[in-house]
Amino acid sequence: MREKDDKPTRYFNSAADQSSAERDDKSLVRNIRAGDEASFAEVVSRYERSMIGVARAYVRDQALAEEVVQETWLAVIKGIQGFKHRSSFKTWLFSILVNQAKKRAAREIRKWPGNLLYGDAEQTSTDCFDTSGEWRSEPPSWDLTPEAELLSNEAVEQIKTVIESLPLQQRIVITLRDLEGWASDEVCALMQITSTNQRVLLHLARTKAQQKLEWYFTERRKTEAASETEGPKS
């Protein structure tokens, strides 16, 4: 059962307007069932990026991800007559996508490392702290204009690489939450995990991404400092 999350969210929680979303869902599903091509095209466009993103978490190749998306829509076309609105259309759609992606991944005999929830939970930045729990060294700085810097090409590549290297469930959670902007309860509904589990996975994923970036910026500072030959800054 899902844990109740009744405290106010502080940051980054996109709260969806539930009731209007439900109404939208119902008319959307009705239109698709009736064979309305424009509605169908609209919903294909609406979710194509997210669907490719989630599929990529399983198959990690654009062409394969597109095939998974295609197979998902074929299943939706046939299956939507039986859709009962027990979940949102989005959750239903993505659960089909995840099933198709798993099937495809199995077919491609790609084995991704670690499907375990807590496999490396203890790894959380232990090396940053000494035995008393104090910071071993200062967190490397990414300085004055950090967001612009974070969105530089290399940094984006670093973020993508580290996400791809994550275990499957962490990869899916961080993809949906931080890249696709899903709300936490949507992710819980799709993955059928508790909100606590979801937070653990998200924390592990984000921490690893942050460490990777800190390492990346440290390295970059070092090379910059070396090339400027003015001595190390810090």
Added chain:
Amino acid sequence: MTCKKIADLVTDYYEGALSSSEAREIETHLEICEKCRMHFEHMRQLISAMGKLPEKPRLSPNSRAHIMEAFREYHSQQRIFGIRRTWAFASAGVIAIAVLAVVVWIVRTHTWRPTELRAATLDLTDRAVLRGPDENPPNPPLQLPRGKLNLTVYLPVGSEPGMYEMQVVRGAGEPVWGGEGEARLENHTTTLHMKVDLRDWKPGQYSLGIRPKGWSWTYYPLVVK
């Protein structure tokens, strides 16, 4: 709380999953600890940056066309003469039932239940004048066909014109039919005209009772064929 413990709670903090006292404890710590403050700030920036990553690829036109084609194909299969298949089947069913009903109705009305009036005659002229129980057993029973009859009854010689009542009794039971009419003299015979609907009667033996209105019944055996 140690810095490590604080760092472990960064996601719970940003997710709003901490109690207000825990959150306050973290905020107090961040005010005094530069390193943790930086750590939290970095995390916040990372999350925000991930939300702004360059647009992910869309579907290729090929994949998209494939999906749309599948949609069109599925829904055209669902249509017969441009009507949704379920509706087409339903209306075909309704039409079939209606046609069947019309055929059954026509067959029944034309072969089993002719609606036209048929002329039929009961000749009682050579029977005794009505005055009690049947007095002439040697006479064969009267016969009537099943159907809607325009019945002409020639009453026994000597019957007077006037209002007559008729009834038909099956066995010893209740009358299955009753009626009355005025008998007139036609060609020196007292004649009674009546319309009788025998279509629902079972074939078999009945008794036909006739009397001048208010008198006692005289019964004649009647066979319906």
